[in-house]
Amino acid sequence: MNAAKREEIYRRLRDANPHPTTELEYDSPFELLISVLLSAQATDVSVNKATRLLYPVANTPAAMLALGEEALANFIKTIGLYKTKAKNVIATCRILLEKHGGEVPQTREALEALPGVGRKTANVVLNTAFGQPTIAVDTHIFRVANRTRLAPGKDVREVEDKLVKFTPKAFQVDAHHWLILHGRYVCKARKPECQHCIIADLCEYPAKPL
Numbered sequence: 223m224n225a226a227k228r229e230e231i232y233r234r235l236r237d238a239n240p241h242p243t244t245e246l247e248y249d250s251p252f253e254l255l256i257s258v259l260l261s262a263q264a265t266d267v268s269v270n271k272a273t274r275l276l277y278p279v280a281n282t283p284a285a286m287l288a289l290g291e292e293a294l295a296n297f298i299k300t301i302g303l304y305k306t307k308a309k310n311v312i313a314t315c316r317i318l319l320e321k322h323g324g325e326v327p328q329t330r331e332a333l334e335a336l337p338g339v340g341r342k343t344a345n346v347v348l349n350t351a352f353g354q355p356t357i358a359v360d361t362h363i364f365r366v367a368n369r370t371r372l373a374p375g376k377d378v379r380e381v382e383d384k385l386v387k388f389t390p391k392a393f394q395v396d397a398h399h400w401l402i403l404h405g406r407y408v409c410k411a412r413k414p415e416c417q418h419c420i421i422a423d424l425c426e427y428p429a430k431p432l
């Protein structure tokens with residue numbers, strides 16, 4: 223895909239949604255970190271349901287530690303893999319307090335050293351909490367990038383590297399959200415809604431049913 227097309231795709235996604243953000247509900251970098259950690263292999267809706275009850279009780283590393291692993295697991299038991307996630311959240315909170323003064327660190331290295339935090343979670347936190355131009359590639363972005371040929375790649379890392387390299391500067395901070403939302407609501411996995419897609423004429427998906 224050439225640069226002019228890429229630019230036009232982002233321009234249209236931006237015009238349709240000038241201020242995109244995550245669908246996870248959060249009020250601080252810490253809440254975002256925990257919500258992203260909980261959202262692995264779970265929907266944002268299921269995470270929000272649990273955290274609406276959890277955060278009023280514990281929304282700092284110290285409060286989470288005081289709550290304890292068992293009580294935390296009880297709050298999040300409707301989310302997949304909740305036992306492992308409860309363990310990781312508690313271990314993460316301990317490190318935040320011991321090494322980072324109770325704050326969420328702003329570097330990839332420090333974030334990825336936290337239990338349960340991989341490259342994707344670090345990218346989301348750096349981007350959404352701290353405004354860094356990282357692009358976390360999830361299943362939706364991977365699909366959209368490959369179908370459209372915006373940034374084709376055989377694995378998430380290749381797609382991420384291409385998106386970071388080829389996304390025009392003006393769109394880098396918000397690209398992550400535009401592409402996720404486009405994949406979640408329009409360019410769906412089983413049945414992309416190409417007839418209602420605002421970038422259909424630019425998309426290079428050979429199988430688009432137009």
Ligand code: SF4
Pocket residue numbers: 369370408409410414415416419420421422423425426427430
């Ligand atoms: S035209 Fe179809 S395949 Fe291409 S981005 Fe839109 S929904 Fe996805």
